[in-house]
Amino acid sequence: MGEGWERVMDQDTELYYYLRLVREFEDRVSKLHHQGRIPGGVYSGLGQEAVVVGAVYRLKPEDFIFPLHRDLGAFLVKGVDPNLLMAQIMGKKTGFSGGRDSFLHAGVLDKGVIGSTSMLASSLPVACGAALKFKIKKEPRVAVAFFGEGASSRGDFHEAANFAGIHKLPVIFVCENNFYAFSTPQSMQMAVEDVADRAAGYGFHGHVCSGNDLFAVMRAMEHAVNQARRGDGPELIECKTYRYSGHSEHDMASYRTKEELIEWESRDPIQRYEFFLEKKGYDAAKIIAETGGKVKAVVDEAVKFAESSPEPEGPEAMTEIYATPV
Amino acid sequence: MGEGWERVMDQDTELYYYLRLVREFEDRVSKLHHQGRIPGGVYSGLGQEAVVVGAVYRLKPEDFIFPLHRDLGAFLVKGVDPNLLMAQIMGKKTGFSGGRDSFLHAGVLDKGVIGSTSMLASSLPVACGAALKFKIKKEPRVAVAFFGEGASSRGDFHEAANFAGIHKLPVIFVCENNFYAFSTPQSMQMAVEDVADRAAGYGFHGHVCSGNDLFAVMRAMEHAVNQARRGDGPELIECKTYRYSGHSEHDMASYRTKEELIEWESRDPIQRYEFFLEKKGYDAAKIIAETGGKVKAVVDEAVKFAESSPEPEGPEAMTEIYATPV
Amino acid sequence: MELTYIKAINNALRQAMRLDGDVVLLGEDIAALGGAFLATEGLLEEFGPERVIDTPISESLINGAAVGLAVAGMRPVAEMQFADFIACGFDELVNMASTLRYRHGGGAKCPMVVRCPSGSGVRGGLFHSQNPEAWFARVPGLKVVAPATAFDAKGLLIAAIQDDDPVIYFEHKFLYRRIKEEVPEDSYIVPIGKAALRRAGGDICFITYGSALYLCLAAAEELEKEGVSSEVLDLRTLLPLDRRAIIECAKKTGKVLIVHEDRVTGGLGGEVSAIIMENAFEYLDAPVMRVGAKDTPNAFAGPMEEYILPNKDKVLAAARKLAEY
């Protein structure tokens, strides 16, 4: 989170904290959904934690992020209050949208989190607009837009990337390539292996990295963010990763093999990070246990807050449609 | 035009005939527009004749083409009756759309010419659909879609190219890069030099050639068409060319320099072809003179036909909205 | 056989594909998965990947390719995964498909269907609840249908597939598994352009379509007990409207309540009201009234969605007002 964030832990343990927090939060959301305590659609990002943590961790509060449906973790790392996030997901009055929309379509402007619509990739042009503002006003800020390899098929990806290239906008396109879009495998989504290959056609660099390797994502982001802040334009970072769950909580994911899942589970980003802590000489067992307790407490608290929050009143649906109603 | 076309001339002179016919036709349309004898918008393709002649000449009658606003010549080379084309442009009852729409939005299905809308690049998905039909039905036909470098910025280009790549569709994307989209120079349209570079991101080949060199266009097309008919998928052919006139007949093109125009006029595709005829040992002067007479006669006749054709009746506007009105 | 609404759609697709080898399906996740709602379940297995085609996430491509397939001689049925996403493929429908025949002076046709799972009441929030039919029901060259029963779901879909014009087919998610009825096994057609009188009565008339039909039927039953006899007209086709049936209804009862789930402002109700105004003014004993969703996005939270959407009580309250007028 960089400046403005109360740094109670050193970076190595803080990163671990976020990885675990995101996983705990995702996991809990899934469970609550299955128990009927969260309504609407839920899209688990379990297994993809290193992407959102790595992409957001070093951003500044004034930077903008544009998360999509599987980027719950991005909200948390950007400093959004877990209580409010859980309330948003439950459609409570205390959520960012006050119950007006579900799950992750809401945003929190003062944390630099801009909400999306469901229409995949439609937030990429919006991210370009924000980045254009940063450029016009000579502010050293960046806009970071997330999207899946499936969303990359939409025309909006193309129009946004093209525009970003022309104006060398301070925008970073983070593609979470988890090889499936709902049931559709990548081979039916595109005829190439790497979405990143498309960046060349827009006049900027496309970088491929392991999305299950936190350091790989962070290094790629560091390079891209510095370049963007310098005014040297956009970058596309493609993070190869995998979602452990189905597309949504309703999806049994029968279109993929158990072997494939196991292969990816053995590349788990959190376990990998735990090896790192160990190799670096930390008392890993202790950190793991302590962090586990901490994130559980945070998520317990969030659930408590959200569940005890009131539902919005029906007529509130008629408010905040306009900033200046006629 | 290949089979089905009455080949009254040998190929060398026939190609010359088409180049001249397109130029004469374009030229006349501009003149008639300035005289107020053609209403609506007119977009001259003067200077770009080698692209449409080269791209269409060897296609078969059953192949489909998808021309855009500057591709008047494509209609002629695909075998559309010049009289009817002129009537279409004048909005007469005898035009393909019977006066319903202007200029080049109309199509002639039995000649394999599918009309576009004004919305640039929106015909590329349609071309993919037609190509998909050819593939499903195992017909050795191709769909050839034209678009400018400006149109390549639209999302539809991306969605179409991506789909064509996945399914290895028999579609050929012919990009007429004339360096301007209305007043917008290529550098403000994209951050790359060649639109063709984008093809790699869709899993097929992008080829750049001189659009003022008829043989270069034909050779590129021959390769792409053969590949497509074999089932080996799409290709993007980018033809670098230049329009001599403004964007439309209303546009003085003050955004470009006289020097640039002269440079391109000195690369004139027709003069270049006349050198070829000479080098090959033809009696070029004779062919030039005879062809000039022929095309003038054809266009004179087209103008006569169109001008003597009736205007549609008002109430005809209410017909052909539906194939099966309720 | 007894079929749910969604199974009737599935059955219609199967029958149409069996009857005509030129019918092909395209959309996101429709092949192996059978679609997000299983509307195309089992069709890949029966007809193979050349006729049940998974597409990338490219709504404009889907709709545009359907036009291309159609003009080349096929009968494509495209699916929007949710009706809401039709906004991403809007141009290909309102400009390309709708004018294809017109631009070709009648020399080409565009027989295609776009299936759109639409509607609220399923806690879908802003972008999985929309009723976008009014955007299309004003575009000449398109036809728009919205079946409310399983029988119509099948018959209108087959009619749409066999029709030579582009048809936007709005199927209602709320009805998918909630209604079930006897549906003929064989292929049959419900004609495009014809409304259905679901109930005859003399005092007031409900004009409705889609899931709102059931609110009207429930209200009509309640009113019956109160001694008010009501008629319920299910429009079924939204473009072109069955003007004759609408006008007849209005003339007969003199009191019309239009009910749809779509928002009131800019919804189809305004058009229907104006048609009655222009053609049955002298017969009206009370103003034509409209009940529909409130003029706000389709909010997510339970109390909000309830507040926004029409329901039996809201319909009944308006109907009573009308009856007493």
Added chain:
Amino acid sequence: MELTYIKAINNALRQAMRLDGDVVLLGEDIAALGGAFLATEGLLEEFGPERVIDTPISESLINGAAVGLAVAGMRPVAEMQFADFIACGFDELVNMASTLRYRHGGGAKCPMVVRCPSGSGVRGGLFHSQNPEAWFARVPGLKVVAPATAFDAKGLLIAAIQDDDPVIYFEHKFLYRRIKEEVPEDSYIVPIGKAALRRAGGDICFITYGSALYLCLAAAEELEKEGVSSEVLDLRTLLPLDRRAIIECAKKTGKVLIVHEDRVTGGLGGEVSAIIMENAFEYLDAPVMRVGAKDTPNAFAGPMEEYILPNKDKVLAAARKLAEY
């Protein structure tokens, strides 16, 4: 100073940009060229390329980037080169811009304007003649305006730019250089949401907007000679409608003729008619009638366009029928 409609737009942009450094323009060919209709002529020279931004041919990007600029604190004014092309950037307006504030629970705003040169009567054919306002005038979260005079063109544009919500601004191509009037040099506002009574009278009332205003005014003058006194209400804002003014008009005259250039079916007239039905039924001496374009694409050929579009004679014929009712 005396300004044409298009010069009034140009002047409004200039004044708004002078007053507020956060106002930026984006669109195709708007910088060096000054736009296809010269609406932005001279603005590049005065404000530089960082505030007058030429875009690629990417309508979705244009509208989406406007949202991004707005949420980041700017006041973008986007231009569609022709209103017809708005279909290519539809989703970013009806889904993204319209719900931005709502999705952020009021914690963000989206002050942006999309200028759309719209309208027929200029031999534009199917795709350079459209009146797409009704697509947007049903989307909560958007505001929609359509000025008919040079004075309003300026005042409504400045109001739209200063408004904190997304405003779709339909300017009529036919009026660009055909009307001219005294327009104040300084910045001023025509309030969004307020209709204007262009003429007062007691026998019948025209409700209209955009270029059709002039047909109504001409018809009203003619009727005057025939002893019929008529009122002309120019809506100016199409979402939200000035319901009070509409209802008042209807109550006062009892006879309303709605006139717009857009097609009748699914046009705004239906909504206006229904509002009157619901709120002034008892006052009506005749059915509210509608005159608009025929239900067909905007055909190109002269006799066709003439046949399709409303004109003074068609308006007059309907008005006489209404007056005699």
